[in-house]
Amino acid sequence: ALGVIRTLLEAGTRLPLFEVFSTAHLQLAMQVSGKRLMDDRWDRYQSIKRHDLVDPGTMPVECTVRVGVDAVEERLSDVRAILDFFADRLKVTLKDQGKRHDLVDAVFALGDDDLVRIVARVEALDAFLKTDDGKNLLAGYKRASNILKAEEKKGWKGEGEAELLPNASEPEVALHDALRLVRAPLANALKAEDFTAAMQELAGLRGPVDAFLDGVFVNSDVAAERDSRLKTLAAVRDAMGQVADFSLIGG
Numbered sequence: 001a002l003g004v005i006r007t008l009l010e011a012g013t014r015l016p017l018f019e020v021f022s023t024a025h026l027q028l029a030m031q032v033s034g035k036r037l038m039d040d041r042w043d044r045y046q047s048i049k050r051h052d053l054v055d056p057g058t059m060p061v062e063c064t065v066r067v068g069v070d071a072v073e074e075r076l077s078d079v080r081a082i083l084d085f086f087a088d089r090l091k092v093t094l095k096d097q098g099k100r101h102d103l104v105d106a107v108f109a110l111g112d113d114d115l116v117r118i119v120a121r122v123e124a125l126d127a128f129l130k131t132d133d134g135k136n137l138l139a140g141y142k143r144a145s146n147i148l149k150a151e152e153k154k155g156w157k158g159e160g161e162a163e164l165l166p167n168a169s170e171p172e173v174a175l176h177d178a179l180r181l182v183r184a185p186l187a188n189a190l191k192a193e194d195f196t197a198a199m200q201e202l203a204g205l206r207g208p209v210d211a212f213l214d215g216v217f218v219n220s221d222v223a224a225e226r227d228s229r230l231k232t233l234a235a236v237r238d239a240m241g242q243v244a245d246f247s248l249i250g251g
Helices: 002-011 017-033 038-048 061-067 069-096 101-108 115-129 134-153 172-192 195-201 206-215 221-240
Strands: none
Touching: 002 069, 002 115, 017 172, 069 101, 069 115, 101 115, 115 134, 115 195, 134 195, 134 206, 134 221, 172 195, 172 206, 172 221, 206 221
16 A cells, blocks of 8 residues: 555556545456446446445445445445555655644545545645644634534534625624635635645635634524524635545644
8 A cells, every 4th residue: 555655646646546446346346246237337336436435325226236235335335444544554654754644634534535636735734734824724713613513512503605694793794705705716726726725715714714703702692693603604614624624633
């Protein structure tokens, strides 16, 4: 695994590990059982992405009929285990390079299986968190996340987007506007795999997030205000969650 990781990273080779592992696993299984999938069915099996592996019911019907639901789930479990093993080996590799293992966890949580892209994210995230904007935004994220977790445990759902109320305070308006303005450039940076630019876009949220958390009483006794403010914090969490799972980052 370490040899494969080093080879891929040094060559800059883009390889979707889930597709490679699942293809090899099923091919071997079908050879052993003496069965074969039709080409069109095989293509449909290969189209499954890692984030679809929560439930074997998401598998194409043809696959589950041919190899059985239990067998499919067993194979997916094996593939997940291999990906997790590679994630652990990648942590070792990056740790030897001075990278933090929690940053690897935060990036792997997105479900990506392209090691080159993962490392690019980790390096951009590492550089960002060494800046004042990065440190303070992480602290703001944790404050927001703790508030949201507490309310979600009480049953708050947060359905729908945050909407400003007519009497919204200046910090509420400022954060709402900052989130609206960052949406497109953040999406474009991530699509272009320019993770440094994505971090720079997030950096623009630091001031509005700090002002909101310091100047707004989130758990207002007015239900509409409380819901609007919680949804605004959830929007911050969602925006940052496109880059990495910041809840897994220490500090």
